[in-house]
Amino acid sequence: MQNSSFDLTGKVAIVTGGNGGIGLGMARGLARAGASVVIAGRNQEKNESAAREIEAIGARAMAVTVDVTDNASVAAMVEATLAQMGRIDILINNAGMSVRQPAHALSLDDWQTVMNTNLTSAFICAKAVYPAMKQAGGGKIINIGSMTSIFGAAYAPAYAASKGGIVQFTKSIALSWAADNIQANAILPGWIDTALTRTAREQVPGLNENVLNRTPAKRWGNIDDLAGAAVFLASPASDFVTGTAIPVDGGYSAQ
Template sequence: MSGGMFDLSGRVALVTGGNGGIGLGLARGLARCGAAVMVAGRDAAKNAAAVQELSALGAKADSVVADITDEAAVGAMVDATATRLGGLDILVNNAGTNIRRRPEEQRLEDWRTVIDTNLTSAMLASRAAHPHLKRGGRGRVINNGSMLSIFGLPFHIAYAASKGGVVQFTKSLATAWAADGITVNAILPGWIDTDLTRKARTDMGGLNENVLARTPAKRWGDPSDFEGIAAFLASDASAFITGTAIPVDGGFSVQG
């Protein structure tokens, strides 16, 4: 896409966990609007496949292998993006993980893994990206939250805590960086058909039926459902929207 308020030509995006699932959906949305996209992920082969897919859309794309829980690695990831793609205008903090256990069975090492991957990584990447985002004067940060920032489930204590933290982190960052011309928003995915949720459907009996019954759209979400929200929140169309948390869940979270 070129021209118009959704045009991202000349802008550079970094998408953590952008080599599959929701992350790749977000990356596709940015690429379709003309942004150059850096895919960050731990799996080099998946990164390469994502770059090939984004390049086929006509976008300039590259990838970097990074551990987003490591402070030095995050700094190197941001530096690589700015050096290889010519700057950084859009940061998508998407990388995440989940380890399902009841609260009384929660192991400290698993808690730390989930919190560090889902929440601390967003702080590290945002902090490292700030000088680049500020320099361009219209920086964008998009954080991947979850509908579990709205309500709870018994097997998702660490995940829910991390995603609730993402929403509050988003609000605080939005107020801190507004003067720098940077907007910061979160998306709250519902039940989306990804590798993670396919495993959940195996582990949690009746999940598929319950999701379909409660979702007004009567389907699971697809990673492609995130292309539009990525384009919107990264573009000039959302210039006066910051600190928000937008559900992308087919209406699941508004059902009683």
């Protein structure tokens, strides 16, 4: 019998960047807990493929093409979700990207692109869903940070700055919207095996060995390792948890 504290039946979740990687892992977790899931991303073909995977689990799903850095596009995503699903209870701000250059080699355009995609988008999306959550009597916002929310990154200063900002933004909206029964928390993934980190392993010599040596669990994470934390933070089990940042990293940040 499912623990009702973690039951998401009747809830509607938007997962940005939910068409692959950790976003898809979290979307699958929410679906298994009973939520209807909106897969939101730039690539509609990938969105639809992920939505079919969610439906195969037995959950309702829809695919929405969105540019999370654009106010109008995000507003259209929210409008489409409300029209088809009727409500918005959960937002996972997962869309993200990186440019691997040290600060002295990083262009201003690249800096701004990373900041807009990773940090400004979280502001745009959270602000866009706020009215629906307030009207419904509460909601859950989960922002995806990184180990670079804690540590610097010599090869990715824009990414690290954006992910540090995610934690402070999370704390700020947790305080702002507590009176509306909206909880906001961050998940800080460690080294997870995704297309993004596979590219990093190709570009950064010794990365694989360094990660395995430092991670007490002695493995890379997989995308389903994020599901438990996402379900917890999306569910009634976390109704008194807000403004936190939870590493899911196999112990990487503990030492």
